[in-house]
Amino acid sequence: MKAAVLTAPGTLSIEERPTPEPKENEVLVKVEACGICTLEQRLFSGRMSLPLPLVPGHEASGRIEAIGAKVVEELVPGQRVALDLVERCGECYYCRIGKSNLCLNRHKDAARMLGGFSEYIVVRPNQIFSVPDSVSYEAASFAEPLACCIHSLKRLKVAMTEDLLIVGAGTMGLLHLLAARSMGLRVTVSEPNPARRQMAAALGADFVIDPTVTDIAGFGREITDGIGFSSCVVTSPAPSALEPAILAMAKAARINIYTAYEDVMHIPLDLNTIHRNELLITGTEGRVQEDFFQAVRLLSFGKIDVNPLISARTSFSRLEEGFRTALSGDAYRVLLMHSLP
Ligand SMILES: [Zn+2]
Numbered sequence: 001m002k003a004a005v006l007t008a009p010g011t012l013s014i015e016e017r018p019t020p021e022p023k024e025n026e027v028l029v030k031v032e033a034c035g036i037c038t039l040e041q042r043l044f045s046g047r048m049s050l051p052l053p054l055v056p057g058h059e060a061s062g063r064i065e066a067i068g069a070k071v072v073e074e075l076v077p078g079q080r081v082a083l084d085l086v087e088r089c090g091e092c093y094y095c096r097i098g099k100s101n102l103c104l105n106r107h108k109d110a111a112r113m114l115g116g117f118s119e120y121i122v123v124r125p126n127q128i129f130s131v132p133d134s135v136s137y138e139a140a141s142f143a144e145p146l147a148c149c150i151h152s153l154k155r156l157k158v159a160m161t162e163d164l165l166i167v168g169a170g171t172m173g174l175l176h177l178l179a180a181r182s183m184g185l186r187v188t189v190s191e192p193n194p195a196r197r198q199m200a201a202a203l204g205a206d207f208v209i210d211p212t213v214t215d216i217a218g219f220g221r222e223i224t225d226g227i228g229f230s231s232c233v234v235t236s237p238a239p240s241a242l243e244p245a246i247l248a249m250a251k252a253a254r255i256n257i258y259t260a261y262e263d264v265m266h267i268p269l270d271l272n273t274i275h276r277n278e279l280l281i282t283g284t285e286g287r288v289q290e291d292f293f294q295a296v297r298l299l300s301f302g303k304i305d306v307n308p309l310i311s312a313r314t315s316f317s318r319l320e321e322g323f324r325t326a327l328s329g330d331a332y333r334v335l336l337m338h339s340l341p
């Protein structure tokens, strides 16, 4: 089978490897689609380092090829599945308190990490989430990032009909938008790039604003009878995006720093603003199994259409080109389609 191996930052080699054999408690999956997410982009560009060589890819979907003899779940070959490829140990402190997204042992066994950029992969049954045939492999590969958005919105304790502000309309901002709409929120998206604003409007944002010309706090008060936004997700690492968003919050609002920052960033805020207004500022990292399960159901029920977020499809032979497209800043998701020549 083919596997795309990251041997050094910027270098992917397409290797021929033996197709793995599932052990008796494992399942072999033929991978069909895998997104090039920020994690893969950071590994490729060298801004993040993990022990190399490794096969990247954690936003994967495919179909069941073979099932180990001792797998208890009733699975059938050919079943279409979304894959959770960030393994959790289930044994550490965080796994035991229900926060497996913060598992201490996630990155320990590099051999079992990621791996969606190979034609076949062996997984444990709990990493498999069945999807109906009505969900394409492409759409199923969005289960993982969508799960991260669901986790983020739950952390914000959003309630139906509240006003949510999303800062940044990249892939993750827009996936937050789709998830938030399905939860009955009214959503304002703040984004300086006109093409991305247009996409946010097309995907159903209630309001779309350009923060370079519109005062976010003033706009928020205008649409909420002077109250302000109830919650906010920051998906853009632009330092200038943060302060106006925080100042646009209502009292008792919640703010999630969803984005990661490459440099040290401090909260640009007088702490009395937090104190007097009972603001909650949090972050989120990844997702737990329940979030993944719910993301798969949202896709399966046809409640969310992620297709507009696919910017390009690439193949093993053009994977480096696909990475460059993903890194160009103009693209939403670029997918490796394993069957493309
Ligand atoms: Zn991802």
Ligand SMILES: [Zn+2]
Binding pocket: 088, 089, 090, 091, 092, 093, 094, 095, 100, 102, 103, 104, 105, 106
């Ligand atoms: Zn753990």
